[in-house]
Amino acid sequence: MSEPRRAGGDGKPGPGRTANIFDVARLAGVSHQTVSRVINDLPNVRPSTRARVEQAIAQLQYSPSPAARALVTRRTRSIGLVTPGISDYGPTSIAMHFNFAARAARYNVETVSAPSEDPKAIRAVVDGLLRQRVDAIVLVVVDIAVLELVRSLDLRIPVVAAASAPRRSPMIVSIDQYRGARTAVRHLVELGHTRILHVAGPRTALDAVERVRGWRDELAGHRLEIPEPLFGDWSAASGHRLGSGLDIEPGVAVFVGNDHMTIGLLSALRERGLQVPRDVSVVGFDDVPEAGYLFPPLTTIRQDFATLGEIIMQKVLIAVEEPDTLTEDIPLPTRLVVRQSTRAVDD
Structure with a gap:
């Protein structure tokens, strides 16, 4: 038996196949999420868009599956x-x-x-x-x-x-935590840093695992040394504790797993007489509301x-x-x- 044909240029499904929500979206020129909003009579849909979707629904004789409708x-x-x-x-x-x-x-x-x-x-x-x-x-x-x-x-x-x-x-x-971490490390590499440390979140935390993976892979892509990461618990206190013992040398940079640990790390570096970014560049992750008001204002990765x-x-x-x-x-x-x-x- 041959497969039903895909929707044609008019947005209609091929013979032997009933229309689905994606056929309606294609014919109306909108996303399937917009079709869902119209079906459920939700707000924030322009009247002209709603009319196009309703016309496409009528033209395709579309209705959700009986199980879903029940x-x-x-x-x-x-x-x-x-x-x-x-x-x-x-x-x-x-x-x-x-x-x-x-x-x-x-x-x-x-x-x-x-x-x-x-x-x-x-x-x-x-x-x-x-x-x-x-x-x-x-x-x-x-x-x-x-x-x-x-x-x-x-x-x-x-x-x-x-x-x-x-x-x-x-x-x-x-x-995408992985690519976010790679972006943070790439920024530091482009600034000329060749030794980039990582203060990570907990070992069992999904975000921390992906950020460590991104940090490692970006360093490997530039053929740079990959030091052992240091693991905190996302808190400013753990950032302060780890920052107090970091091996800081000229040209070093630190990628920190979140902004709250970065707050503690910045405090620890100040207590050691080290200036950011003169002595060490620091990048955080999250872009918490306070990030732009730290001293110095924090370079970080924003999540939507x-x-x-x-x-x-x-x-x-x-x-x-x-x-x-x-x-x-x-x-x-x-x-x-x-x-x-x-x-x-x-x-």
Whole structure:
């Protein structure tokens, strides 16, 4: 039997295939997320765009799958959000922006915190949310063991994870920690630094693992020495402790795994009589709101948590309406923000 033909230039599906949400999006000239917003009668869609989508729906005689439509009719319009029991900037920002996106889509969010490294505790929280009949579950995952739990879940409702996973999945969304780390190190290499140390986050933290991997690979690409990374716990206190013992020599630079550890490291360097960037260039990661007001203002890697929150919500809606059309998302890019904590070696 021959395969049904793909949609033609008019956006219609080939013979023998019913239209899906991507056919509607192609014919209307919009994203599938916009089609989802129209189907669910959500705000923030221009009237002209809504009209184009509705015309495409009518032309293609599109309707969500019967299973998905049945699920829609049983919706409680609530989503369970499982967050790690920590106050770190990244997970907190993801949770906040997901809440904003869910509210814009007229969903309530039931938020529960659990120990970030305890899969059994996470599973108990998930079971509790299932008893509340939520429409989907979103997890902000920071630990390797918890990610393995998430991959093993087989629930009757969609489960979406925000996690820095090197192995992609249609139900995992992320920001590209690996390329962000490479960008940070490349900036230091371009300034002439040949010895670049790394103060990393916890060994079992997904973000830390990806940033260490990016740091190593960028150094290897330039054939530079790869010293042993030093592991902290994301806190300013651990940055201060590690900064107090760093082997600082002329021309050295430090890539720090997050901005809060960088705050502690900068304090430790000042106490040692070292000036940034005269004696050592420093790059952080996250671009916390305070980063531009440190002394000196911090060069760092910015993450787009607002867009990530929106993508998580869009993923939930697609998983409910068109689960067979789910695809892997490319991790969101980061951006280097250059301030005054780095300078060229010859300056």
